[in-house]
Amino acid sequence: MKKLALFISALLFSTFFYDQSIGLNLFLFSILTVAILFINNQSNFKNRKTLIYSTVYLITGLTIFFHNSTLSIIANLVAFFTLIGHLSETKSSIYVNWLNGLYTTIAGFFHRNFANKETKITVEAQEDKEPIDYFHWAKIILIPAVILIAFIALYKEGNPVFSNIIEKIDFSFINIRWILVAGLGYYLFNNIYAPIEVEPATELDLKTENSLHKTDTFSIPKLKQENQLGVILISLLNALIVLYLITDVAFLTSELDLRASVFSAQVHNGINALIASIVIAIMILLYVFRGNLNFYEQNNILKRLAYTWIILNILLVFSITFKNSQYIYYFGLTYKRIGVLVYLILATIGLVTTLLKIGAIKNNWYLFRVNTQAAFIILIVSSTVNWDYHITNYNFNYAKSMDFNYLYNLSNNNTLLLNEQLASKTLDEDSIQLIKNKYNDYVYKLRTNNWQELQYDFFKLSTK
Amino acid sequence: MATFIIFVSLIVGGFTFIILRISISCMFWFSKKPNDKLYVFKTQFPYYMIVLIGLSLIVIIKLDFTYSSLYYFLSTYFLALLIWNYKLKHCKRKYSTVKESIEQSQPKLP
Numbered sequence: 001m002k003k004l005a006l007f008i009s010a011l012l013f014s015t016f017f018y019d020q021s022i023g024l025n026l027f028l029f030s031i032l033t034v035a036i037l038f039i040n041n042q043s044n045f046k047n048r049k050t051l052i053y054s055t056v057y058l059i060t061g062l063t064i065f066f067h068n069s070t071l072s073i074i075a076n077l078v079a080f081f082t083l084i085g086h087l088s089e090t091k092s093s094i095y096v097n098w099l100n101g102l103y104t105t106i107a108g109f110f111h112r113n114f115a116n117k118e119t120k121i122t123v124e125a126q127e128d129k130e131p132i133d134y135f136h137w138a139k140i141i142l143i144p145a146v147i148l149i150a151f152i153a154l155y156k157e158g159n160p161v162f163s164n165i166i167e168k169i170d171f172s173f174i175n176i177r178w179i180l181v182a183g184l185g186y187y188l189f190n191n192i193y194a195p196i197e198v199e200p201a202t203e204l205d206l207k208t209e210n211s212l213h214k215t216d217t218f219s220i221p222k223l224k225q226e227n228q229l230g231v232i233l234i235s236l237l238n239a240l241i242v243l244y245l246i247t248d249v250a251f252l253t254s255e256l257d258l259r260a261s262v263f264s265a266q267v268h269n270g271i272n273a274l275i276a277s278i279v280i281a282i283m284i285l286l287y288v289f290r291g292n293l294n295f296y297e298q299n300n301i302l303k304r305l306a307y308t309w310i311i312l313n314i315l316l317v318f319s320i321t322f323k324n325s326q327y328i329y330y331f332g333l334t335y336k337r338i339g340v341l342v343y344l345i346l347a348t349i350g351l352v353t354t355l356l357k358i359g360a361i362k363n364n365w366y367l368f369r370v371n372t373q374a375a376f377i378i379l380i381v382s383s384t385v386n387w388d389y390h391i392t393n394y395n396f397n398y399a400k401s402m403d404f405n406y407l408y409n410l411s412n413n414n415t416l417l418l419n420e421q422l423a424s425k426t427l428d429e430d431s432i433q434l435i436k437n438k439y440n441d442y443v444y445k446l447r448t449n450n451w452q453e454l455q456y457d458f459f460k461l462s463t464k
Numbered sequence: 465m466a467t468f469i470i471f472v473s474l475i476v477g478g479f480t481f482i483i484l485r486i487s488i489s490c491m492f493w494f495s496k497k498p499n500d501k502l503y504v505f506k507t508q509f510p511y512y513m514i515v516l517i518g519l520s521l522i523v524i525i526k527l528d529f530t531y532s533s534l535y536y537f538l539s540t541y542f543l544a545l546l547i548w549n550y551k552l553k554h555c556k557r558k559y560s561t562v563k564e565s566i567e568q569s570q571p572k573l574p
Contacts, residue, residue: 103510106517110545114505114552184538198510 002040006189009036013185016452018178022068023453026076030061033080033192040193041087049090053083056380066456067386067413075383081105082376088195089202093369094376096205100197108191115196210366214295223296230288234305237281241312248319271340274320278347281313282354286364294361303358310355317344317351332399333391334406342378349374388413396421404431408438415442416457476536484544488512488551501552509548516544 009032016025034054037045044050060076081101085092088100103111156163285306293299324340353370356362392414395402404427407414419439422432446458491508492498520537527533 099510099514102514102517107510107513107545110549111509114549115502199506 002193005036005039006186006193009189010182010186013188014178014182017185018175018181020450020452022064022073023449023455024065025452026064026073027058027061028452030058030076030080033189034058034083036189036193037083037087037195041195044087044090047090050083050086053079053086057083060380060383063384065454067389068455069383069386069388069411069413071387072383075379078376078379084192084195085197088197089206092197092202092205093372095368095372096198096202099201100195103198104192104195105188106191108194108196109187111196112194208363208365210362210369212291212294212361212363215292218292218295220296223293224298226288226293227296227299227302230293230302231305233284234288234302234309237284238305238309238312241309241316245312245315245319252319252322270323271320274316275343275347278313278316278351281309282350285310285354285358286367289358290364294358306358307355310351313351314348317348320344328394328399330400332395332402332406335387335391338387338391342382345378346371346375386413389417392417392421396425408434412438412442412445412457415439416460477539480540481543481547484540484547488544488547492551505552512548513544517541 012032013029016029034057037054045054057076057079060072060079063072064076078098081098082094083101084104085097085099085101088104089096092100152166156166288302289306293302321341321344324337324344328337350367350371353367353374357364357367388410391410392407395407396417407418408431415438418435421427422435427435442457443461446455446461449455449458491512492504495504495508497503520540524533524537
């Protein structure tokens, strides 16, 4: 049953991907993967988290059908590794899931074969199997084949009827590459059907708790000194950030009608520096609250100062968001500007989790676990958005100015919208021609796509 | 032309084999327990394969998924698995660690 399922999957794999570009096939592959994993790991699929990861994986597959973007392909790949890694060990952290998922995909079959054989040898649970004599098998297959071919060649010369029959045999319908892709598909499904784990990393992860514990080196005089240093350092940093925020508010309220070049320089230089400052802020807090200082009874002032600093850093994030939003309003959306917003969301999550870490006396692993989980969620959510469409729509209809070349060079996900804009917007002749060319190429591509490469835009086109 | 292709393939294949063989041997030499095959397999093999695949993918992407690069790295991947298989199953050689060699050369002092 298992072998048959793998064999059918391999044939389907080659049907989906051989000589095809990405489209509906990746979604169908996602369904096939989930089906194979379900057949072989039914007990794990009773777990709620497994069902969530499977759904997320299918959703990312579906987003590729709706808008084929690099981000959605990356998200699909990450979700694939997450699901497989989660099935190998349901209690491990998400980054260990990625490692296990990647390892299973690369070498699951080899690992199972070797690890199982070694276990059998050490336990001596099974009787000794007779080793396979590969040389004997090679002899059985190769020697008769060579002799048969030689005799066919000889008989062909002796009888014209026999020669005609032999010449009529045509193997051209066999596509070696198709078979090779099917073979790879079989190997892939053979690797993933029973997920395995990178044992040292998984064991370490399962052993590592989220909470901090008091160590033997707990010494009141040393901690008193550390506490004093922390209080002075974070007080000064608090004062500095307050001063910065006051001047920032003054700057934003006084010069709202900035020139493009000034605003651009402000945003680019300012945001890079502020991004670095937030990362350094988190690192300083992690260093100060790395160990026994968390258990020092007189650390209340230090903790309050740390909370204040985190909240002020969050205010700094709002200030950057405001500047970035202003920039977007005046000069339109771009991937870099969206990237800044995504970074700001991640930074806010990082700051909030640092606050929770200090409050609940958690270790750095807790922070790493929560933040990687948050990054995964953001990746999945952002992959469901058709960014090219929304960038084009915003820049055409809401932004004060726009860069046409930037929009034109985006992927085909905005082509139908660009064509729609021709009717309502006034553009120069060159731009109109460029849009028409892009539209015609895309329509031709959609209409000539095979069913494996099908995209949602094809149906949109058909309903027009 | 065919001779040239075979000649180049042999040179590239031979060079790849030597690199893989040496790098896999290094995994054993620098392991804490070089004679414990299962230990080396569990601690070194996963990371070796992940790094190998990672590097191969980077080059494949840089070469824009050309057929030649795909075939070459697919062969490299299976060759690496074969060498690991050989090392884990058939290699009888015992590796000695630095610690062991020092201990052996020292007389047992009172």
